[in-house]
Amino acid sequence: MEVILAGFLDTFTLTNIAFIFLGVTMGVFVGAVPGLNGPMAIALAVPMTYYMPSLAAISFLIGINKGGTYGGSIAAILLNTPGSPEAAATCYDGYPLAKQGKGEKALKMALYSSVFGDTFSDFVLILVAAPIAIVALKMGPPEILSVIIFSLTIIAGLESNQLVKGLIGAGLGIFLSTVGMDPNTATPRLTFGLWELENGISLMAVGIGTLALSEVLVQLEAKGGAQKKIFELDKIQKKEDRRVSLQEFRGVLRTLVRSSLIGTALGALPGLGAVIASFLGYGAAKRASKDPDSFGKGNIEGVAAAEAANNAVIGSNLIPLFTLGIPGNVASALLIGAFIIHGIIPGPLMFEEHGRLVYGIYGGMLVGNIFNLFIGAIGLRIFVRVLSIPRNIIYPVVIFICITGAYIADNSLFAVGMMICFAVLGYFMKKLEFSFITFIVGFVLGPMFEMSLQQTLIISRNNIFTMFQRPIVLVFMAFTVVFLWRVIQRSRKAAQKTLSK
Amino acid sequence: MKKADIITSLFLLVTGLVMIFVIIPAQTYPGEEYGVPPATVPTTAMAIVTLMAGILLVQRLLDQRKNIKDTPSPINRLQWLHITGLTTLLFFGLAAIRFLHFIPGGILILAVLMFITGQRKVLTIILVSVPIPFLIYAALWYGLRIPLP
Numbered sequence: 001m002e003v004i005l006a007g008f009l010d011t012f013t014l015t016n017i018a019f020i021f022l023g024v025t026m027g028v029f030v031g032a033v034p035g036l037n038g039p040m041a042i043a044l045a046v047p048m049t050y051y052m053p054s055l056a057a058i059s060f061l062i063g064i065n066k067g068g069t070y071g072g073s074i075a076a077i078l079l080n081t082p083g084s085p086e087a088a089a090t091c092y093d094g095y096p097l098a099k100q101g102k103g104e105k106a107l108k109m110a111l112y113s114s115v116f117g118d119t120f121s122d123f124v125l126i127l128v129a130a131p132i133a134i135v136a137l138k139m140g141p142p143e144i145l146s147v148i149i150f151s152l153t154i155i156a157g158l159e160s161n162q163l164v165k166g167l168i169g170a171g172l173g174i175f176l177s178t179v180g181m182d183p184n185t186a187t188p189r190l191t192f193g194l195w196e197l198e199n200g201i202s203l204m205a206v207g208i209g210t211l212a213l214s215e216v217l218v219q220l221e222a223k224g225g226a227q228k229k230i231f232e233l234d235k236i237q238k239k240e241d242r243r244v245s246l247q248e249f250r251g252v253l254r255t256l257v258r259s260s261l262i263g264t265a266l267g268a269l270p271g272l273g274a275v276i277a278s279f280l281g282y283g284a285a286k287r288a289s290k291d292p293d294s295f296g297k298g299n300i301e302g303v304a305a306a307e308a309a310n311n312a313v314i315g316s317n318l319i320p321l322f323t324l325g326i327p328g329n330v331a332s333a334l335l336i337g338a339f340i341i342h343g344i345i346p347g348p349l350m351f352e353e354h355g356r357l358v359y360g361i362y363g364g365m366l367v368g369n370i371f372n373l374f375i376g377a378i379g380l381r382i383f384v385r386v387l388s389i390p391r392n393i394i395y396p397v398v399i400f401i402c403i404t405g406a407y408i409a410d411n412s413l414f415a416v417g418m419m420i421c422f423a424v425l426g427y428f429m430k431k432l433e434f435s436f437i438t439f440i441v442g443f444v445l446g447p448m449f450e451m452s453l454q455q456t457l458i459i460s461r462n463n464i465f466t467m468f469q470r471p472i473v474l475v476f477m478a479f480t481v482v483f484l485w486r487v488i489q490r491s492r493k494a495a496q497k498t499l500s501k
Numbered sequence: 502m503k504k505a506d507i508i509t510s511l512f513l514l515v516t517g518l519v520m521i522f523v524i525i526p527a528q529t530y531p532g533e534e535y536g537v538p539p540a541t542v543p544t545t546a547m548a549i550v551t552l553m554a555g556i557l558l559v560q561r562l563l564d565q566r567k568n569i570k571d572t573p574s575p576i577n578r579l580q581w582l583h584i585t586g587l588t589t590l591l592f593f594g595l596a597a598i599r600f601l602h603f604i605p606g607g608i609l610i611l612a613v614l615m616f617i618t619g620q621r622k623v624l625t626i627i628l629v630s631v632p633i634p635f636l637i638y639a640a641l642w643y644g645l646r647i648p649l650p
Contacts, residue, residue: 164553164556164557164560165553165557167549167553168513168549168550168553168554168557170549171546171547171549171550171553172546172550174542174545174546174549175520175543175546175547175550178542178543178546182529182530182532182539184532184535184536184537184539185530185532185539187529187530187532187539188530189528189529189530189539189540189543190524190525190528190529190543191528192528217583217584217587220583220587220618221580221583221584390620391618392615392618392619392620393615393620393625393629395614395618396610396611396614396615396618396629396630397611397629397633399591399610399614400607400610400611400614400633400634400637401637403591403594403595403598403610404607404637404641404649407598407649407650408641408647408649411648413595413598413599413650416595416598417592417595420588420591420592420595423588423591424584424588427584428576431575431576431580432505432506432509432575433575434509442546446542446546449542450537450542453537453541453542454536454537457536457537458535458536
């Protein structure tokens with residue numbers, strides 16, 4: 001108990017508080033800029049932490065991750081451009097809300113939901129880290145494969161009555177993710193002799209192109225669109241459109257808890273990150289809603305569901321890292337580097353050897369959430385003001401930021417060219433009502449899908465059916481079949497309705 | 502939209518078949534020694550795309566037989582011109598950054614984009630297009646040590 005208290009008290013030194021504040025601020029800024037994200041900033045900041053005290057260093061990096069995850073929602077809501085990949089699901093309802101002049105309300109809901117989900121998972125990390133890690137350890141490649149298949153089906157099915165188009169998007173995404181080196185034989189695959197493709201297609205080129213630049217291309221073709229403002233500020237002036245009332249917050253409380261549970265559970269499983277969590281949280285909220293048709297058209301619950309789920313991954317992703325030494329995602333993997341710089345080996349022994357530090361980090365995480373709320377609330381107005389600028393100023397600037405973002409993510413102009421190609425693809429996908437969201441999710445999950453398929457086949461000696469002997473696989477596959485059946489039934493009913501009209 | 506869907510699904514169907522039978526076998530190492538061969542996942546993904554494109558084509562052809570009213574084409578001639586023009590311009594912008602480097606190329610891209618999107622005030626164009634590439638360059642190079650062209 002003494003160690004716990006001493007650890008929590010360590011958090012409240014001026015140096016630690018200052019570094020947590022700096023980390024969260026940097027994270028929000030970096031997350032809000034399309035093309036930059038939390039892990040990128042963590043990677044750049046790790047060498048700087050060499051000169052910091054251990055607790056300040058780790059709290060600073062976790063602060064960047066917290067701020068970065070929330071920051072991604074700002075661009076997602078205001079520009080339909082997820083600042084970070086995990087904010088892609090926030091675009092679904094966030095951007096339509098911004099278009100309706102409720103950008104500030106959506107941003108506030110994203111902020112409160114982010115802090116709620118994050119705090120929830122931090123408490124789970126603090127209270128039940130070890131037991132959850134034991135369960136997570138039992139997840140092998142077949143279980144991960146079944147979760148990926150389940151996630152892709154759910155996401156494709158989210159495109160109501162368009163399952164076929166959703167699956168085409170997912171298939172294309174997985175196909176393009178296989179460009180580059182084959183992970184098993186280490187030979188170039190589908191590279192057409194271009195060495196630039198040997199590392200695969202840059203995720204940022206795909207994300208920025210299909211989500212951001214394609215949207216700008218669509219917006220610019222509207223008659224007189226370039227002269228207008230993104231939305232008029234007077235529309236935002238209505239008080240009810242600027243704030244989230246207590247009643248509205250109460251209305252989404254169930255969704256917040258559900259999404260936080262989903263995010264926390266998925267975050268505790270190594271490899272399954274915030275992207276899947278946000279889409280699953282969103283899908284679960286849509287299915288549970290009394291008005292599922294309003295999702296994707298500006299339902300505030302959609303923003304809450306996606307943001308609570310993706311932020312709930314932050315804390316629980318540290319469960320396998322702290323208890324087993326296994327990084328749950330890129331950010332955790334980078335944190336290992338920082339731990340090692342300070343002479344700490346993450347894993348079960350850390351609680352025994354550096355117990356005070358671990359509880360200090362827990363304290364830092366909770367303080368980070370308070371700062372996230374504070375910085376987010378102050379920054380909101382500034383970000384909303386950006387929208388009062390005419391389109392013929394903001395869109396050229398956004399296009400330029402997209403070009404810069406695609407360049408810095410891969411350090412090559414080839415990636416910028418790819419980003420432009422994906423923007424054109426995204427434009428046609430939007431026009432022809434193909435799901436670009438399933439396309440991106442397929443692209444992100446593709447390598448993970450291939451790796452778990454490889455491992456499943458190797459351990460089962462090329463007999464994939466042995467995976468169905470595992471109970472967790474059976475549960476997820478059963479969920480997938482039931483979900484598919486329901487989507488097909490729904491499509492049939494919709495087709496019959498159209499026919500009778 | 503029905504017509505657009507038919508054309509798109511036909512395009513995807515043909516592309517999918519060409520990919521499965523010509524491009525994927527030619528562009529992958531036929532290693533089958535251990536684990537999954539390199540062609541398995543791309544072929545499976547393309548098979549899903551081709552199969553779904555086939556289903557979409559059949560669905561839309563059936564819709565046509567049932568005389569379900571079609572919606573207007575989602576892309577008209579003007580929009581084709583718009584997307585072609587903007588894409589060409591973006592590739593020219595890329596060349597500008599490649600040959601003039603980040604700051605002068607950035608200024609040029611911003612100024613041209615602002616002009617073609619309807620901004621006619623020279624002062625506004627200068628006030629936006631000149632400082633932004635400088636600011637981004639300074640923030641990324643001096644702040645985060647990220648090299649730019």
